[in-house]
Structure formats: C-alpha cells, structure tokens
Amino acid sequence: MVSKNQIKLITGLQQKKYRNEHQLFLAEGVKVIQELLQSNIVLDHLFETESIFEAVPAAQKTLIKEADMKRMSALNTPSSCLAVFHIPTPKPIDSRGLIVALDDIRDPGNLGTIIRLCDWFGVTQLLCSKETVDLYNPKVIQATMGSVSRVQVNYVDLATFISETTLPVFGTFMDGKNIYKESLPSEGILIFGNEANGISPALEQKIKNRIAIPRFGNLQQTESLNVATATAIFLSEFRRNS
Numbered sequence: 632m633v634s635k636n637q638i639k640l641i642t643g644l645q646q647k648k649y650r651n652e653h654q655l656f657l658a659e660g661v662k663v664i665q666e667l668l669q670s671n672i673v674l675d676h677l678f679e680t681e682s683i684f685e686a687v688p689a690a691q692k693t694l695i696k697e698a699d700m701k702r703m704s705a706l707n708t709p710s711s712c713l714a715v716f717h718i719p720t721p722k723p724i725d726s727r728g729l730i731v732a733l734d735d736i737r738d739p740g741n742l743g744t745i746i747r748l749c750d751w752f753g754v755t756q757l758l759c760s761k762e763t764v765d766l767y768n769p770k771v772i773q774a775t776m777g778s779v780s781r782v783q784v785n786y787v788d789l790a791t792f793i794s795e796t797t798l799p800v801f802g803t804f805m806d807g808k809n810i811y812k813e814s815l816p817s818e819g820i821l822i823f824g825n826e827a828n829g830i831s832p833a834l835e836q837k838i839k840n841r842i843a844i845p846r847f848g849n850l851q852q853t854e855s856l857n858v859a860t861a862t863a864i865f866l867s868e869f870r871r872n873s
Contacts, residue, residue, distance in 0.1 A: 633678060633695045633703070641678075641703045641715065647765045654718045656767035660710040666777020667716055675715040678703065683712055705769040718767060724785050725756050726796060728818055729869055732758040732789055734834055735825040736858060739764050743774020744859040745823075750778035752866040757784045758792065758820075789822070793837045796820060800838050802830050803861060807843035810865060815872040821865060823858050 643649035644657050655675055658664050661683060668674060668684065677684060677692040680700050684692065700709045731754050736742050742764050749757050764771060766784050775782075793800055799819040822838065824830030830838070844856060844864050856864075 633693055633699050637676075638699065638703055641713070644715065645705050645769055647768070650718065650765070650767050655715050656718055656772060657705060657769045658714045658716060658772050659704060659706055659712070659769070660773065661712060663773060663775070663777050664712055664714045667714065667780055670780030672719055672780055673717040675717055677712065677714045679712045681711055706773070721785055722783055724758070724787070724792075725783065726798065728756070729754050729866075730756045730758060730798070730820045731862070731866075732760075732792075732820050732822045733763050734760050734789055734822060734830050735762040735828075736823070737762075737764055738826055739768045739770035740774045741826065741857070741859045742766070742768075743771040743776075743779075745862050746771075746775045746782050746784065747778040748859065748862050748866060749782045750775075752870050754866065755781070755783055757782050758789065759784060759786045760789045761786055790834050790837060793820070793822075793834065799840060801840040801842050802835065802838035803865060804829065804835075804841045804843055805855065807841035809845050810842050810868050811845070813842060813868075813872075815869050817869075819869075821869065823862060823865075826858055 640653070641657065644653065644655055650656050658667055674687070674691060677687050678695050678700065679692060680695060680697050682694065700713065703713055731745065731749055733745065746757060772779060799816055800822065801819055802822045803824070822830060822834065844861060
C-alpha cells in the first residue's frame with residue numbers, strides 16, 4: 632500500500648521548491664531506474680506495479696496498484712515503476728578536457744538529451760547557467776535515460792567562470808566560422824545558448840571563438856537548428872578532430 636502522505640510527497644517532487652526542500656527527485660521507467668540503481672546515487676524508495684527489481688531490499692520498495700501509480704506519475708502514460716532518489720551533493724568543477732556549457736536552456740527535453748549526448752561523446756562535465764532548467768525536473772531525468780549518473784552537472788555564473796578559465800572558449804553562433812573547416816582542440820569550453828535567443832549578450836562579449844554549422848540548403852532559409860541537434864553535430868566534430 633502507498634499512503635496519502637507518500638503520494639503527496641511524490642507529486643510535490645514534480646516542483647523544484649519541494650525537490651530542494653526534501654533533497655529528493657523522481658525517476659520513472661525500468662531503463663532510467665536501472666541505470667540509477669547501478670550508480671552512486673542513493674535510492675530512497677521504489678514503487679512498482681509488478682515485481683521488477685528483485686535486488687532492491689524489501690524495506691525500500693512497495694508494490695502498488697496501477698491507479699496509485701497514475702496518481703503519482705509525472706508521465707502521461709505511467710510506467711510500471713517509479714523511484715525516489717536522494718539528490719547528490721554537487722562535486723567541484725573539473726576544469727579539464729572538453730566541457731559543455733549551457734546558457735539559459737529552458738526545455739527539459741533539450742537538457743536531458745544534451746546530458747545523454749555528453750555521455751555518448753565522453754564529456755563528463757556540463758556547466759549550466761543559473762537560469763537553465765533544473766537538472767532534477769522529472770522530464771529532464773526521463774530524457775537522460777540514465778546518463779545523468781555519468782555526467783557531472785554544475786550550475787554556475789557562466790560569465791564569471793568564462794572570465795576566469797584558462798581553457799579556450801567556443802561559442803555557437805549563426806554567423807560563426809564554419810565548424811567543418813576549423814582546427815579544434817581536445818580541451819575547451821563549448822557554449823550553447825537559449826533556444827529562442829541564443830547566447831546572451833553579456834556572455835557573447837567574452838567569447839573569442841565563434842563557430843557555426845553552415846546551412847547547405849539551396850534556399851538558405853532555415854532559421855536555426857534545435858539546440859540538442861546542434862550539440863550532437865558540434866561534439867561529433869570536436870571528437871573527430873581531437
């Protein structure tokens with residue numbers, strides 16, 4: 632059985648203020664939960680509509696009805712399992728290698744996909760501006776498909792960080808240099824901007840290396856690429872050249 636207080640807590644964790652208050656976050660689906668259970672992120676409690684995770688101690692899991700799962704779930708189509716995990720203590724920033732930085736990314740799906748891309752391309756450090764969507768938003772966690780356990784995410788004042796770093800800084804712009812013709816380093820900071828407005832003017836003035844993905848269409852009328860799609864292309868080029 633699941634209590635009314637548990638349901639209230641879990642539905643509350645869909646909001647950032649309650650995640651911060653309780654230092655807990657939600658994860659749904661077998662794949663995501665399995666990845667998190669295999670990481671250093673600590674499980675608080677697991678709820679299942681059928682027995683799936685046999686290795687989880689009985690004291691940390693509850694078998695519930697599908698109707699209760701629907702009440703608790705943040706998904707339109709609830710999964711057979713939902714888990715509550717403790718938010719880990721942020722680690723110090725590792726200023727080595729290739730780092731991705733996000734300036735005011737608002738869409739949870741974009742952030743989650745970018746975390747997954749960082750995992751794929753071996754980028755272990757992701758920096759987010761304070762305005763970027765919360766890492767522990769359930770939609771972000773869902774979109775990472777477990778990669779959140781392997782990519783370190785820190786929220787920082789990007790302008791200050793860029794001013795103090797010794798790494799080369801690359802900003803992605805529509806009018807930047809052709810990424811396919813540039814010699815790219817193995818270490819550096821690669822910055823992506825807001826979905827609608829791009830990199831903020833305050834940050835833009837601190838960026839010396841402006842790079843872009845050229846348009847190949849005959850009409851040249853496509854306004855822009857989705858930021859997650861652009862991230863995949865840029866990371867592919869950085870890794871190919873390193």
